[in-house]
Amino acid sequence: MISNNANPHNVEQLRVPPHSLAAEESVLAAIMVKNENLDVVASILSENDFYSRANRTIYGAICEIMGNAQVADIATIPDYLRAKGKLEDAGGDTYIYGLARSVASAAGLTTYAQTVRQRAMLREAIAAANDIQEQCYNSTGHDAIEILGSAESRIGEVSERLLTKVQDYSIDEAMRATVTEIEQRLKSGKEIAGISTGLPDLDARLNGLEAADMIVVAARPSMGKTTLAMNMVTTEALRDGGRPIVFSMEMPKQQLMYKMLSSLGQIPISALQQPNKETGGMNDILWSKTSGVMAKLRQKNMEIIDDAYMTIPRMRLEIRRFKKRFGNPTLIMADYLQLIRGTTKTDNRTNEISEISRGIKALAKEFNCPFVVLSQLSRNVESRNNKRPVNSDLRESGQIEQDADKIIFIYRDDVYNPNSSDRGLAELNVTKCRMGQIGMVGSAFRGEFSQFCPLAHGQQIVGEEGKPKAYSDKFEVGE
Known part of the structure; x- marks a missing residue:
């Protein structure tokens, strides 16, 4: 019994983190009975989402066994864990046999997996809150806004992971999404995808x-x-x-x-x-x-x-x-x-x-x-x-x-050579461009108006070799 005068921080330490052993066991049982159920579970859960060390170890073994194109069942799972020296971590043969014999409803599999996921996120939120509290108590040398920003970021990451679902698209679905995007760009009438x-x-x-x-x-x-x-x-x-x-x-x-x-x-x-x-x-x-x-x-x-x-x-x-x-x-x-x-x-x-x-x-x-x-x-x-x-x-x-x-790298020759034949001109060198084209673009630089603007018609940058630089006739495709 805890005294009324007990340190409240000690009380917090005695509290059990959120979890559902029943949901974890139901997920594992459903996979052991029918390995195809892993496809559903894997889109929701990762190994670290399991609270029980034994359940976490068993789920990891199932993923590894099936990743090797083998059946994960009551016979192969204990043998695999024994060979890895992890059978004891998984609760031993008896625990695994008990899971396989339990009744698991495939109809409720998604619900079980989501329950495990939500409990895991609550545990992560508690860990984040503890870290935030520690930062606040040890804030010397840190700006309060910085700490609050870090706290919001940390909690936001937990929320984002809870809301994020793994989505697998067939080539047909990916193609339809691509066609839709192309059609939207056509309807917009814009020549470029971005701003x-x-x-x-x-x-x-x-x-x-x-x-x-x-x-x-x-x-x-x-x-x-x-x-x-x-x-x-x-x-x-x-x-x-x-x-x-x-x-x-x-x-x-x-x-x-x-x-x-x-x-x-x-x-x-x-x-x-x-x-x-x-x-x-x-x-x-x-x-x-x-x-x-x-x-x-x-x-x-x-x-x-x-x-x-x-x-x-x-x-x-x-x-x-x-x-x-x-x-x-x-x-x-x-x-x-x-x-x-x-x-x-x-x-x-x-x-x-x-x-x-x-x-x-x-x-x-x-x-x-x-x-x-x-x-x-x-x-x-x-x-x-x-x-x-x-x-x-x-x-x-x-x-x-x-x-x-x-x-984009900016180079203006007249910064180094005041008498340059390219005085008032700038080279905008695009050296990396995902979904675009690398190469040089010429521009006029009007310093008195704080402005880069298009070259006048027929205007070209001469460059270091004394010859006009081509900046629009040939393109190299970026990665």
């Missing part, structure tokens, strides 16, 4: 910015990473139904707004930043244009969050808040990846960047929208004669290249 970048040639190369894609825009300093990304954000903000959200860890929101106003209104950015300049400052005509652009943007569903202390869990919280206010975002942009903070304590910067990269890809999938993230490049670029970046130049982690669906 527009604002540059038609780049859209054609990428097939637009597609839902759930992680798009990396990388370059050395002063090439225009933020400008290109904000051009994409502006294009999406102006689209009917567009709902972009921007995370800026480097620039304050006012500087990003200068870029939007400048590109959209064709207003020199210097006039916005230094309106009192005697020459090139703000005048009545420019102020009228600025007011008109501001009025247009005020009507759009868009947010800019400028905070130097940003983590993936914090981003998830902000995106969910945005979603409640405006609806699911149609584009996420972060400037830039290396300024996002990791949540796992590590002295290894590469591991931290890898964690952040995986988190960005997870957010793109979770909210089913394109996530454009800017990235720094290694200084090794500067030591080469040809300073055009390649995938291996992505700074601090090969994980970025692995996680990215699309990678």
